[in-house]
Amino acid sequence: MIRYIARRFLWIIPVLFVVSLITFSLMHAVPGGPWAREKAVPASMIARLNEKYGLDQPVPVQYVTWVTNLLQGNLGPSYKFQDRSVNDIVSGGIWTTVQLGLMAFFLSVAVGIPLGVIAALGHNRWPDYAATGISVLGIATPSFVLAILMILLFGVTLKLLPTGGWKGPDTWILPTIALASFPIAIITRYTRASMLEVTRKDYIRTAQSKGVADRAVVTRHMIRNALIPVITILGPTLAFLVTGSFIIESIFGIPGIGRYYITSIGQHDYGVLMAMTILYAFVVAFLNLVVDVLYAFIDPRIRYS
Amino acid sequence: MVSAEEDMSAADAPTIVELSADDVLRARTEAVAKAGIGRKAEHLLEVRGLSTHFFTPDGVVQAVDDVSFDVGYGETLGLVGESGCGKSVTALSIARLVPDPPGKIVKGSILFDGIDVLKLSPDDMRKLRGKEIGFIFQDPLTSLNPTLTIGYQIGEAIRQHMGLSEKATEERTIELLSKVGIPRAKERLKDYPFQFSGGMRQRVMIAIALSCDPKLILADEPTTALDVTIQAQILELIQTLSSEFGTAVLMITHDLGIAAGMCDRVNVMYAGRIVETGTVDELFEEPRMPYSWGLLDSLPRIDDVRGDRLRTIEGLPPVLIRPADACRFNPRCRYARDVCREKEPELTRRGGTDHMARCWATEPEGWIA
């Protein structure tokens, strides 16, 4: 098992290498440079800046420099915020982004799985229709629409909750719900389908033939097996929540790192863009690894083979 | 979680592992007692006019239609027929495990040890299942929960019904495992089903069925999914253990050879109906229904001429939606006459014994002597 984890972990390195290489090449293919401003900047000044930051070097050389710095834990300078390093920018906002992502993740799991189980147990009766209805709403409402509607309703009209910012638990509620609504819908659908699948399994009939109480059949035999396929989508879900919160961050004015990603592309802020990409790619790859390991703990068939 | 049932406080739970007949009697649930124990039943199981239908989008499938039979105490009864003839649904109906929806027992009565099974509350029914009625399913690969240890899965019924302590449950589990022939039983308790071979898993399944000393075991094609060599071992195991414990067995199979070797009496089912019933000898010596001939005929025999085609019954069983009033076997029967297509025959006696058949041709006034 440990060897398997180690091998999988090492595999992340080439993945990150390829991801960073592709991003780096694409980024430098974008016409224009980081120094373009509304007012024209003198060519001599641009040349001086390029020289200072090594941007006059060939792109492969720049990439090697970037990798070397990365290995030393240095993400390089920001060309947009010249008084801050990329390390500063990332460390300033990453925990906010992670906190938002994790809260949305736990909300999705805490709502989605029970909702899916309830739907399956009440198959083709009102609990099923209610849970399915909620998940359909979650799928049909993009997070940015939900965010706008909730700000309007709870922030502006009812004045129950703040419309933005990140200053305490009351400011966390709306962004978390907005971010979690789609994953809730997806997890509900998956759990329901998986439960319905398990309900038809022979071993459930075996459990019933033993006279096991209905509740124990559901908890011991159904849910445990039904959750195995659901776990496979939890990794991508968490990755999606941590890396995909930039729209919610900008709607609610949350000081995370997500919003820097889009601005960095437009502003040719290479350092920030590369840092975000590599960070997000690592999060996705790492979480997929975590899921596979978790999988092995729930499913004994994998653990032993 | 559900260690002790209300009907038996943990205090008077027997701590001995091997249960005497008295213990078993004492362990019977109040509900079972309420529902009619004390009435001395003639047979352990009396099925009368059982009809189980499946309500599908394409129509009502009459999977089991007006089926009646008895299983005596300690007797082994065979239920033989092609797949889809309703024999599995019959067994599931007895344990009330027919998936609902789409299935429903629409008519009939099932008396188990004098108790009307169909009138029991779901809760009381649960107390009967696993305790008085054990089940062995066809496919040991899919019938065991892949994520629970076999120790847990065997102990589950014991914990549920017998109210034994954890330790006594484990001891009983180990004993059951060694009884069904699993070596190093104690070490294997913590193993998962996938760590066992198919034959070993079916032994585990038998241990589960026997775990609470049931009066009746419903064995639904217990060897179909196994290798031929393993089949014989499993059948022998079922036979030995059922005679040792005096357990009655309803042996469901499509294999007449198995029925001949194991059963006292045999019911032949076709298209949801019992078409012939009798002792093993009667059925094999003098079958009185063309379908039974077909079944006997399709057994490969040692004296088969090499190169001969394996004999089969031509055609497929009918789909059981709105069956016409006709012998259900007539489309495949080479002896069929007009009467077979116009009216369904009754199950009537052949000779003076309990040998019965459902066939116009072998009635006294029929055209086959």
Added chain:
Amino acid sequence: MATDTLRGGVAKPQPSASLWRDAFSRLRKNKLAMLGLIMVGFVTFIAVFGSILAPYNYQDQDLTAVVANKGQPLPPLTGGHILGTDQIGRDLLSRLMDGARISMSVAIVVQIVVICIGVPIGAMAGWFGGRTDNVLMRFTDVMYAFPDLLFIILLTVVFKQTPFGQAMDGLLLVFVAIGLTTWVTVGRLVRGQMLALKETEFVEAAKAIGVSDRKIVTKHLLPNGIGPIIVAITLGIPAAILAEATLAYIGIGVQAPRASWGSLINDGQAVIRSSPWLTFFPAVCIAVALISFTFVGDGLRDALDPKLKGKQ
């Protein structure tokens, strides 16, 4: 059919075409799927004939009406505008109908890209196995690790100034970018189907009589494994529509004066308190499109899954 068998006929083994007929009849009994299909048909109809049916051109500005309304957008059912206008007097209904055309193009083009990349790669990986499989699957690992939306944004920025980036009002680039990030799911699915089917008897038989690899894959494997692929592609449509709407909301993709439902929401958001309909109606359009395709996809999945037969 059932009673025929009983009356005397002997049931024959069913031809494989009946799988599809069965699936279709199951689909027809699924009310939600049929509702979804009707809604998809409606949106498609609007997308195709919208430019003829629309009361106005999507970029015509009814400035006099707006000026008469003190510079405010016209509310629904005023001045001959059923759903009202925006701040510069453009008819919202006409703009939504043009948005339907954009969303339906997303639905089609993205899935074409997904099929063109995912099916060949998945089929090759599954069929040849071994090293080919390894290389291709590692490649999908890399694709998985890319944060989807971010990769799409980068691609659209990189190619924005090229002729390709300008095609279809800048939409083609977005469509292809979305397709490039989403084919992996279909690719893996095709591979899985291939692996499962490769071992089946009819393929062994075809191999034994010397049918060429390419023929086995195209004539035997793809037709037999196509059910789940169709379902994945159908369910990929709402995902693609959502991705396009999200990108348009943050200003990437469609170029003014054309507007996708996502960019309409962004426009409306600024005046949501005074003119909520400018946000509300585009949101409803997105919801209808997402729900209808999801219903159809779910219905197809249930219809094509024989395990569910008779258990509904």
